Amino acid sequence: MARKPKLKVSTRLLRKKARRNSFGAQKHCRFESNPELAAAIDYKNVMFLRSFLTERGKILPARISGNSAFYQRELACEIKKARMMALLPFAVRH
Numbered sequence: 001m002a003r004k005p006k007l008k009v010s011t012r013l014l015r016k017k018a019r020r021n022s023f024g025a026q027k028h029c030r031f032e033s034n035p036e037l038a039a040a041i042d043y044k045n046v047m048f049l050r051s052f053l054t055e056r057g058k059i060l061p062a063r064i065s066g067n068s069a070f071y072q073r074e075l076a077c078e079i080k081k082a083r084m085m086a087l088l089p090f091a092v093r094h
Helices: 011-021 035-039 046-050 069-084
Strands: none
Touching: 046 069
């Protein structure tokens, strides 16, 4: 019986695989582990909501903030309410 030759894995492919797996730690939703913090999601809590906005006034996406889809929707609704009540800006002018 003839042995099959082993395939060589190039260093380029190994680097690509390492890059794909090294994006850092998995993000966890801070609201799921802390119910008191989830209760703080309110349009009147402007300083808390401001931490989920960029300096331009855009809502941070869930892939950046690490929020679950449920709490990301809650945050977006409360931020939009605060904008309508003129507590938060729609956009920042420079």
